Amino acid sequence: MMRILSWWAERALLLLICTVVLFPIAWMFLTAFKRPIDAYSLSLNFQPTLDNFATVFSDPWNLEEMVLNSVIVAGVTVLIAVPCASLAAYSFSRFRVKGRKFLFFLILSTQFIPAVVIVLPFFLMFRTLDLLDTRIALIIVNLAIVTPFVIWMIKGYIDAIPTDSEEAAMIDGASRLRVIKDIVLPMAAPGILTSSIFCFILTWNEFLFSLILTRRDAVTLPVGLVSFRTERGDLWELMSAAGVMITVPIFIMALMIQKHFTRGMTAGAVK
Amino acid sequence: MRDRSLQYFLLVPGFLIVLATTFYPLAYSLTTAFREWDLTQSRRPEGWVGLDNFIRATGESHFLNSLWVTIIFVISSVILTLVIAMSLALLLRRKGKMHTFTRIILILPFAMSPALIGVSFRFMFNPEFGVLSNGLAAVFPALEGTPWLASPDLAMAILVVTDVWHWAPYMTFMCLGGLASIPRETEEAARIDGASNFRIIFGIILPQMKGVLLVTAILKTIFALKMFDQVVTLTGGGPGTSTETLAYFIFNVGFEWYDMGYASALAWILTAIMMTISIWYVRMLLSERKMATA
Numbered sequence: 164m165m166r167i168l169s170w171w172a173e174r175a176l177l178l179l180i181c182t183v184v185l186f187p188i189a190w191m192f193l194t195a196f197k198r199p200i201d202a203y204s205l206s207l208n209f210q211p212t213l214d215n216f217a218t219v220f221s222d223p224w225n226l227e228e229m230v231l232n233s234v235i236v237a238g239v240t241v242l243i244a245v246p247c248a249s250l251a252a253y254s255f256s257r258f259r260v261k262g263r264k265f266l267f268f269l270i271l272s273t274q275f276i277p278a279v280v281i282v283l284p285f286f287l288m289f290r291t292l293d294l295l296d297t298r299i300a301l302i303i304v305n306l307a308i309v310t311p312f313v314i315w316m317i318k319g320y321i322d323a324i325p326t327d328s329e330e331a332a333m334i335d336g337a338s339r340l341r342v343i344k345d346i347v348l349p350m351a352a353p354g355i356l357t358s359s360i361f362c363f364i365l366t367w368n369e370f371l372f373s374l375i376l377t378r379r380d381a382v383t384l385p386v387g388l389v390s391f392r393t394e395r396g397d398l399w400e401l402m403s404a405a406g407v408m409i410t411v412p413i414f415i416m417a418l419m420i421q422k423h424f425t426r427g428m429t430a431g432a433v434k
Numbered sequence: 435m436r437d438r439s440l441q442y443f444l445l446v447p448g449f450l451i452v453l454a455t456t457f458y459p460l461a462y463s464l465t466t467a468f469r470e471w472d473l474t475q476s477r478r479p480e481g482w483v484g485l486d487n488f489i490r491a492t493g494e495s496h497f498l499n500s501l502w503v504t505i506i507f508v509i510s511s512v513i514l515t516l517v518i519a520m521s522l523a524l525l526l527r528r529k530g531k532m533h534t535f536t537r538i539i540l541i542l543p544f545a546m547s548p549a550l551i552g553v554s555f556r557f558m559f560n561p562e563f564g565v566l567s568n569g570l571a572a573v574f575p576a577l578e579g580t581p582w583l584a585s586p587d588l589a590m591a592i593l594v595v596t597d598v599w600h601w602a603p604y605m606t607f608m609c610l611g612g613l614a615s616i617p618r619e620t621e622e623a624a625r626i627d628g629a630s631n632f633r634i635i636f637g638i639i640l641p642q643m644k645g646v647l648l649v650t651a652i653l654k655t656i657f658a659l660k661m662f663d664q665v666v667t668l669t670g671g672g673p674g675t676s677t678e679t680l681a682y683f684i685f686n687v688g689f690e691w692y693d694m695g696y697a698s699a700l701a702w703i704l705t706a707i708m709m710t711i712s713i714w715y716v717r718m719l720l721s722e723r724k725m726a727t728a
Contacts, residue, residue: 168525176525177536184539184603187554188546190565194557203563244451251448258441266445273456275708277660279684280701281455283694284462291477307455314448339440368547370663375689385549388667399557406550417545424541424607 188410194403202400215404226405229387233409236298236383237366240305244313245359249351252317253343257326273311278371281307286375296378304372309362316361320354321347357423360416367413384409466698473692487699497700499675500683506590507679508658511597515654516647518602523609524635537610540603548600552667555596559583586676589669593677596664601657605650612646613639645722652715659708680704 168176194202195216201209219226255263285304286295294300329342337345348355373386382390384405391402417424467487471479491497522540526533543551558566559582571578583589621638629637640647662681665671671678671686678686684704688697 173525174532177532180522180525181536181539183599184543187551187558187599188542190558191550191554205563205565205568247447247451250444254441254444258437266449269457270452272709273452275656275705275712276456276460277681277701277704277708279660279662279681279688280463280698280705281459283688283698283701284459284466286688287466287694288459288462303455306451307459310448310451310455339437364545368549370547370549370666371685374666375685385547385663388549388553397557399560402553402557406553409547409550413545413547414542417541418538421538421541424544 191403191406191410194400195407197400199398199400202403215400216408219401219404219408224387224390224401224405226384226387226408229382229384230408232298232301232377232381233367233383236301236305236381237363239298239302240309240366241359241362243302244306244310244362245317245355248310248313248358249317249348249355251314252321253347255314255318256321257329270311270314273307278308282372282375285372289376295376296380298381300376301369301372301381301383304376305366305369308369309365312365313358313362316358317351317355320351320358323354324350354423357420360420364413364416367409463698463701466694467702468699469695471694473694479695483695487696488703490696491700491703496675497683500678500680503590503676503678504659504680507594507597507661507677508655510594511601511658512651512654514594514598515602515605516651518598519605519650520609520640520643520647522602522606523613524639526606527610527613537607540606542603543600544604546600548661548663549667551596551600552664555592555599555664556583556668559592583669584673586673589673589677593664593669596668597658597661600664601654605654608650608653609643609646612643615646616642645719648715648719648722652712652719655711655715656708659704659711680707 193207196211196213197209198212198214218224255267282304285300289295289297289300324347329346332342332346333339367383368385369383370385373381373383374389377383377386388402388405388409391398391405466479468482468484469479470481470483470486526537558564561567561579561581561584564582567577567580567582571580580588582592616639621634624634624638660681661679662685665677665679665682669677671682680700681704684697684700687693687700691697
């Protein structure tokens with residue numbers, strides 16, 4: 164076992180790393196509970212208040228509408244992408260489909276396309292179809308980013324499941340669809356759940372599409388942040404309160420799947 | 435149903451989504467790139483202009499500036515991220531309660547919304563009541579009153595710092611994965627022979643990590659080229675155009691100037707750059723593997 168530094172130096176360094184990582188997050192959380200006067204005075208000695216949360220959930224900010232938009236857009240995107248991607252992933256994993264390598268390359272290549280290329284034509288199409296500033300528009304565009312990624316990710320999980328029990332079931336006369344439903348899906352369930360959470364996080368944090376495709380009705384939380392930038396200056400304590408609302412659910416999800424974290428994000432790119 | 439038709443049938447829903455949401459818009463934007471289309475003038479594309487939009491880019495200082503800004507940003511953020519991630523991975527690969535805790539903490543920046551990260555850093559570097567600007571001034575009095583985000587070079591530096599804060603933790607996981615997969619024997623033998631830490635890291639560990647580091651570099655480069663959210667929420671491309679990256683410039687051309695043809699052409703230039711770099715990296719990676727197995 165390698166030891167580069169002394170015991171104490173190593174602990175001190177780890178503590179420093181944790182501080183650097185946590186500080187900006189902690190500062191945002193603190194600010195969310197400060198009165199404006201404390202938010203602008205850098206004081207650590209302040210009377211915590213929930214006023215900022217009350218403010219952002221009332222006129223004119225109405226954060227609850229954005230929360231609803233974010234939940235619906237991210238939720239529906241997951242509900243559409245994950246089942247479709249799971250089926251495709253199974254096919255990729257178990258069959259030697261003709262042209263499989265080419266199809267695979269197509270899927271991988273989508274990861275190298277900047278989102279801004281896709282959003283331009285979507286803006287024009289949605290304008291013609293009168294879909295600008297709707298949740299449907301956001302769901303459609305988010306599917307573009309999420310679906311290829313989830314296909315890759317779930318394929319990785321299905322690849323890791325041994326095929327023995329599937330083969331045994333088929334020798335006993337079970338159909339392929341039965342096998343998928345009764346054997347593969349239950350075994351892949353933890354992986355599919357992890358992929359769904361990743362998919363949710365990606366969509367929840369998405370900013371560019373929402374910035375371009377929404378104005379008022381379908382604005383999601385990350386873009387909502389920008390509205391706290393007013394003529395009177397940036398309203399930091401309100402931004403922080405909104406930031407806490409964006410962050411808390413995602414942190415909980417990320418910590419739930421922390422063991423699989425790296426594997427997920429590199430599924431498409433490394434293999 | 436026979437397996438043969440089933441195998442295609444299972445692919446259909448996923449592929450329909452990818453075709454409709456990625457390849458159709460790509461084709462659409464490719465045709466737009468060769469057209470004149472000012473959205474303030476007309477709801478429909480106006481006419482074919484051949485390569486005009488692409489030629490226009492080569493002579494426009496605004497575009498060339500954004501290309502330059504992007505290059506500076508990508509190079510500095512990729513190098514810094516990789517160095518920090520690799521160092522953190524070397525530190526964190528040992529087992530221990532505090533090591534495990536730190537690893538869990540490292541997940542948080544990546545899970546955060548990039549737009550929110552931009553907002554938070556803007557807040558912390560506010561010259562009057564930012565906690566980092568004031569903290570730095572308390573430690574180094576010479577920095578008192580530094581206009582962090584109002585000075586072109588400092589704004590770029592903060593953009594890079596923010597990006598490194600966002601990505602280095604995540605890239606650490608990739609490096610940790612790489613470290614876990616290399617055999618320990620050579621390292622232990624060298625240690626018994628009394629080799630220094632320096633020699634073990636640079637002579638034994640890093641050469642075996644080349645492949646992983648290359649993959650990490652590819653990913654980070656792609657993410658840095660696409661980076662958009664923090665530019666909007668942290669610097670707004672400013673001061674002036676000093677942090678206006680290519681992705682942000684394309685956004686401006688499309689949605690501030692409404693010049694759809696030109697924006698599409700620029701978007702394809704960015705795509706071409708990303709593809710070229712990716713292919714170049716992948717070829718390096720493949721030749722690396724060949725040499726390793728030879």
